[in-house]
Amino acid sequence: MHRRSAMTALAGMTALASVLTGCGVIGGQSADLQIYSARHYDLEGAFGQFTEETGITVEFISGDDAELLERLKAEGDDTPADVFMTVDAGNLWNGARQDELAPISSTVLDEAVPDDLRDAEGRWYGLALRARTVTYNPGSVDPSEFDAVETYAGLADPKWKGRLCMRDATSAYTQSLVAGLIDLHGRERALEIVEGWVANDVAIMSNDILLLEAIDAGTCDVGINNHYYLARTLEENPDLDVDLYWASQEGAGTHVNISGAGVVKGSDNPEDAQRLIEWLATDGQNAFVDANHEFPVNPAVQPEPVIAAFGDFTRMPLNAEAYGSLNAEAVDLLAEAGYR
CATH class of the missing domain: 3.40.190.10 (Periplasmic binding protein-like II)
Known part of the structure; x- marks a missing residue:
């Protein structure tokens, strides 16, 4: 099912619709990527910068991590989601355990994210520490x-x-x-x-x-x-x-704990989804973590001054x-x- 048809079909599913606590579109009315996000910190700034640099538009739908994961499971292969983003490493592990995240191969991410802050099978990567x-x-x-x-x-x-x-x-x-x-x-x-x-x-x-x-x-x-x-x-x-x-x-x-993301198994745009996660772990690290004063997971990226002073x-x-x-x-x- 096409992304927009899936969205239409879901409109009548009131139990799942209750998950939505807010959404935003970065870069236009019809987004190239949909992010299911339990992270609520300054998404617009980082995603807007990603769109400016790549031309890939992003829509994010916010909710509780457990509810969003249930939504993914209910939608199955018809999900409109491309990226699952959540807080707490246990939630990322659980998303992978429930087979909702696709394993990806990325030298960029393997070099940017330390071993213990990413899944050994490439199903999720920490992005903020x-x-x-x-x-x-x-x-x-x-x-x-x-x-x-x-x-x-x-x-x-x-x-x-x-x-x-x-x-x-x-x-x-x-x-x-x-x-x-x-x-x-x-x-x-x-x-x-x-x-x-x-x-x-x-x-x-x-x-x-x-x-x-x-x-x-x-x-x-x-x-x-x-x-x-x-x-x-x-x-x-x-x-x-x-x-x-x-x-x-x-x-x-x-x-320590992390927030991070993985490519949704049912995504119909996994290449751009992977590109977004790679950008967030490299060129977009500061845009993603600085406004919330989190530490970069990428050891090559410097933390912002307030937390550096700690x-x-x-x-x-x-x-x-x-x-x-x-x-x-x-x-x-x-x-x-x-x-x-």
Whole structure:
């Protein structure tokens, strides 16, 4: 079925139509590429630049990652989508596991994206890197208080009782961090760590911005944040009383995650879809990551100045399969520990 006929057929499918939370067309009314995107950060700028440089027009449809994946499965070979773009390595792994992403061969991507930030079979590639690390109030915390080997585990120490703020258990950030701890330490030790956070009367926040505001206000001394939320907040308020500490630099490294993309298996324009992903990982890296203060996955591309000022850090190797396959176990572990 042609791309536009598929779109027409889907118009009456109300369950799937509810996925749509917004769309945009870059470069004209009839786009060459359709992107199903769970990433909501500044797509217009990067995609607009891609269109200017290549002449390939892009339409993006935004939604929740799980809903968009279900939409792909329902559409099958008749999907209008060419690229699936999502946040969290576990979601990329899951899209490949469910056979919705086509393996591609690309020397450009193999050279631009480190091994652990891409699928071994070429079904997805990381495009933006975010670090989930410790933030703290320098007026009440000396960085020497942190365990440089196991920083995340160290926050279970009773000395942090009543001093912690963290994200809620429903957050994908929390779940992937705990899945990473299970992968690194095993379930028993990961449970001890999370139970230690709970025993320290951790204050649960519904988003990272509130968490940073709480640290700035002295409501808590220490939190765990995605680095780019701190960069955004510092841009708006340079006097924010919050500093960043790169976790576990003498141990396994700082926990990281990615947003990335793959070519949809049912795409009727896989060549241009691959070209877009290659561009986002090379010439378009800065356009894709800078506005949201994310780190480039491409080691040849420099980060923008605000996050560059945070300094270099060693990251924990990313295990997308662990983030995906251990997600349910991480959710169960959080519940067992009484983490809400």
